Amino acid sequence: MLGSSPSSSQDAETLALHALGWVLGDGDRAERFLALTGLTPDHLRTSLGEIGTLTAVLDFLCAHEPDLVAAADVLGVKPEELAAARRRIGR
Numbered sequence: 365m366l367g368s369s370p371s372s373s374q375d376a377e378t379l380a381l382h383a384l385g386w387v388l389g390d391g392d393r394a395e396r397f398l399a400l401t402g403l404t405p406d407h408l409r410t411s412l413g414e415i416g417t418l419t420a421v422l423d424f425l426c427a428h429e430p431d432l433v434a435a436a437d438v439l440g441v442k443p444e445e446l447a448a449a450r451r452r453i454g455r
Contacts, residue, residue: 373453375449375452377415377453379441379445380418380419380453381413381418382439383435384412386434386438387421387435393431397424400424401420401424419450419453422447422453425446429443432447
């Protein structure tokens with residue numbers, strides 16, 4: 365899914381948005397995400413496209429392997445691709 369093309373940062377951002385959708389799809393996981401990141405629901409809504417929010421999503425997943433693996437499975441990517449997306453965002 366993700367390559368080393370010039371748009372790879374954009375692809376990484378898209379993947380992060382999809383990952384956020386997965387995170388928010390489970391109430392307990394969403395609460396944990398908000399608690400650990402310090403984001404409020406209002407701030408999350410207004411910062412969806414911001415690099416800081418997207419990196420927070422991928423950092424959240426990378427910090428908890430069961431979530432990383434589950435998200436990757438649902439998104440149809442390898443867990444390593446989510447970690448690589450984190451590194452590409454902001455380049």
